[in-house]
Amino acid sequence: MASCTLVGVFASSGVPLFVRHTGPGKAPAYALIGSLNGVHVFGESHGVTLCTTRTRNASLTWKTYHDSIRLVLIRGSECVGDSCDGTLLDLMFSSLVLILGLDALTTTSNVERLKRDLRPCYPLLDELMSRVVGSEDCLGFSHLTGCAECLLPSEQQTLQNEIDKFCETADSTYGCVMVQGKVLCGTKNFWSLSHIELVLLPLLVASNFITLARDIPIYLPNKSPNVPFRMLVVRLTVNLSVATLCGPTPTLNEMIRSASSFWAPSYQVLETVSTLLPWNIAPHLLSQLDNAVIGLLLVNYDSKRCVSCVHLSEDSRTRPLNINKRVSALRSVYRSVIGPLLQPPAMPPDDLPTLLQQDHTPLETYINCDTYKVYIIQSSPYHLLVLFPPALPVHIARQVSYRTLAVFTKGKVPKL
Numbered sequence: 001m002a003s004c005t006l007v008g009v010f011a012s013s014g015v016p017l018f019v020r021h022t023g024p025g026k027a028p029a030y031a032l033i034g035s036l037n038g039v040h041v042f043g044e045s046h047g048v049t050l051c052t053t054r055t056r057n058a059s060l061t062w063k064t065y066h067d068s069i070r071l072v073l074i075r076g077s078e079c080v081g082d083s084c085d086g087t088l089l090d091l092m093f094s095s096l097v098l099i100l101g102l103d104a105l106t107t108t109s110n111v112e113r114l115k116r117d118l119r120p121c122y123p124l125l126d127e128l129m130s131r132v133v134g135s136e137d138c139l140g141f142s143h144l145t146g147c148a149e150c151l152l153p154s155e156q157q158t159l160q161n162e163i164d165k166f167c168e169t170a171d172s173t174y175g176c177v178m179v180q181g182k183v184l185c186g187t188k189n190f191w192s193l194s195h196i197e198l199v200l201l202p203l204l205v206a207s208n209f210i211t212l213a214r215d216i217p218i219y220l221p222n223k224s225p226n227v228p229f230r231m232l233v234v235r236l237t238v239n240l241s242v243a244t245l246c247g248p249t250p251t252l253n254e255m256i257r258s259a260s261s262f263w264a265p266s267y268q269v270l271e272t273v274s275t276l277l278p279w280n281i282a283p284h285l286l287s288q289l290d291n292a293v294i295g296l297l298l299v300n301y302d303s304k305r306c307v308s309c310v311h312l313s314e315d316s317r318t319r320p321l322n323i324n325k326r327v328s329a330l331r332s333v334y335r336s337v338i339g340p341l342l343q344p345p346a347m348p349p350d351d352l353p354t355l356l357q358q359d360h361t362p363l364e365t366y367i368n369c370d371t372y373k374v375y376i377i378q379s380s381p382y383h384l385l386v387l388f389p390p391a392l393p394v395h396i397a398r399q400v401s402y403r404t405l406a407v408f409t410k411g412k413v414p415k416l
Contacts (some may be wrong), residue, residue: 002076002132003023003024003075004022004074004405005022005027005028005133006020006074006092006125006129006392007019007036007069007074008071008096009033009037009072010068014037014041014110016030017114017115018118019169020122020125020133022126022129022132023133028074031244035296035346036062038061040064040331044193050062051063052085053118058073058074059074059085059347061073063089063090065105067106069093071089071098073088073089075132080317088128088143092125093141094197095121097221098124098200098218098219098220099218099219100117100219101219101228102227104117110355112267125387127206135160139310139324139327141334142159142203143296144334144338145306146195147195147198147300147304148297148305149202149305149306150280150307150416151179151182151183151276152286153276154282154406155273158264158269160185163175163176163185163186163187164267166244166258167244169262170258171250172245172367174187175190175243175244177236178206179240180206180277180279181205183198183202183305185272186242190245191304193220193222196221197222200221200245204216209235209241210373211233211235213232213233213256214231214252215231216231216232216233218230221364229245230377231243231244231246232250232255234256234258234260236414239274239277240273247355252389268412269358278311281309285407285413286332289407290400290403290404290405292397293400294370294389295308295327295330295387296387296404298382298416299384300382301382303415303416307416308327310327310330312345326372326387328389329387333385333386335373337376340376341399342365342376342383363378364376364378364398368394369390373388373397374386374387374388375397375401377401380416386401
């Protein structure tokens with residue numbers, strides 16, 4: 001497994017605020033942290049902003065936010081740093097804003113107090129870092145795509161109607177139902193949140209799933225970075241929770257009673273939806289996928305949603321590529337292709353800059369390795385990555401990929 005370290009320092013003084021490390025090896029010593037910050041400060045004093053560099057043993061990325069907090073991402077030699085690392089640092093800083101608010105991060109002068117205040121942010125930071133290193137428990141893609149990970153159930157419209165009604169009773173316009181960090185359905189205003197907010201809120205809920213109900217003050221990094229909302233999370237079944245963003249009312253006890261009574265008639269539907277894991281898509285969609293498909297990732301940038309499925313085709317041809325390797329393959333290809341080659345249609349230009357001119361953008365590409373082949377299609381507003389065994393001919397992979405895209409986009413099917 002790869003290693004990853006995140007270092008936070010107070011930009012004005014260089015005092016370390018926190019160090020989070022995931023993977024083999026040890027976190028860097030304070031002397032090394034001081035040197036890393038010193039290199040950045042030295043460049044600034046000469047009119048140069050140091051963004052990223054690579055040594056024999058690691059890749060490093062620096063980014064300073066609001067002249068207050070500087071984050072340094074250190075990835076082990078097993079990983080190759082790229083443009084996604086800057087986006088990942090944005091997510092990590094937004095994680096701090098989500099828990100503490102922007103004012104608390106940018107106006108404080110008490111470093112020791114800020115260190116203590118940052119501790120509740122650690123579980124969310126650790127979740128993001130576990131995805132970076134490819135932990136067995138973190139198989140998601142939202143940190144790369146900038147879109148919320150979703151399930152595609154057959155009962156999509158029924159559940160959509162129910163969450164809209166429930167939020168009306170809870171006096172909220174922001175609500176969703178989640179299954180282990182994946183969004184099942186959400187209100188219109190919930191989907192109006194920014195890409196970063198839609199990525200972080202499900203991760204925050206999933207980072208402490210053992211609690212039956214929670215009342216969490218949060219700051220929306222883009223919509224409301226200084227005025228908090230109350231996020232009320234109530235667990236409905238073993239795997240499923242409902243979350244709403246509220247003001248001063250209702251209380252948590254009132255929300256628990258309301259959620260229990262409202263969702264009781266839908267209990268059987270909720271239990272059925274939970275069985276979609278780990279495939280994430282409805283059985284009738286699953287049955288239409290070609291046997292050659294061993295994994296896929298579909299992203300809709302307009303709706304800010306994505307869905308993945310890697311638990312496919314367990315025959316002898318695919319045994320060398322276990323589930324974690326399939327996820328790693330799709331992540332690696334996404335980092336290599338999306339942005340540098342294929343531009344996300346509806347993403348802000350600063351999020352994933354492209355090296356190509358707008359009038360010369362490819363629509364398809366593929367990558368072939370010893371253990372897998374991935375065919376990538378851009379069909380606005382979608383990106384589809386389909387994972388195949390390496391021996392499959394490219395022209396067959398192309399045909400199957402287009403049929404796979406049609407399964408999710410044509411006819412009366414649950415829409416992403």
